[in-house]
Amino acid sequence: MNMFSDNAAPHNDDTLGGRISFAREACGLSAEEAAERLGVLATSWSAWECDRDVPRANRLTMMAGVLGVSPSWLLTGFGHGPLEEKSEDGQAALREELRQASVDVEVLNRRLRTIASHLDARDDR
Template sequence: MSETTADTDWYGPDAATFGDRLAAAREAAGMTQAVLAKRLGVKLTTLQGWEDDVSEPRANKLSMLSGVLNVSMVWLITGEGEGVSSPDEETLSPEVADILGEIRAMRAKMKGQAEKLGRLEKSLRLLLKDKNGDA
């Protein structure tokens, strides 16, 4: 498993969400959610929604986030570019790195399965709509 862990792009689009990257950048900057929300002029629940991937910030807040957290907007959105170091670049024990690698791999598989499920559900709805429309 160590080989996979070393090759994992921790904050890339297949392994992490916008919320994951935002939380990682906030933590790397040593800020709590409450402190960052106050600096951005948003409610704590708004910031929590961003980190939980329930909602996304508007462009002006995204720009402020990248400035306050010292990461690029592109990194926040895609995981590419100037961002925070991946956990595997920090001093982690091999056991912790392996567990984190497995979690990331599972998350990527689950995301793929959820997308596939959504496509199947849409296909089924269209078939049922067509069938009910023909009756």
């Protein structure tokens, strides 16, 4: 599933560092500004963007907040990325969010039915 507008390339085939860099640039921040907002050294931020090091999980979560993206987007390229916020009126992003929530609900309903059938099978024994 491509979470980006039609005129943008998906970033799920990019590296973690590439997505960090892309999201930072989409926010209009320099690496130094982003590092300062996150409370880390600029050299640490640079190492993450160049894939020489990876942030710890808690830093990655905080970084996602600074960059306005989801942690899953940073890790995988799927999820709430920086281009979603640039829709004309926000309606497209809301429609996509509603569609994804509907898919999630259906997946959970199927899981609940499977669990219930397993419970029923055990009760029949």
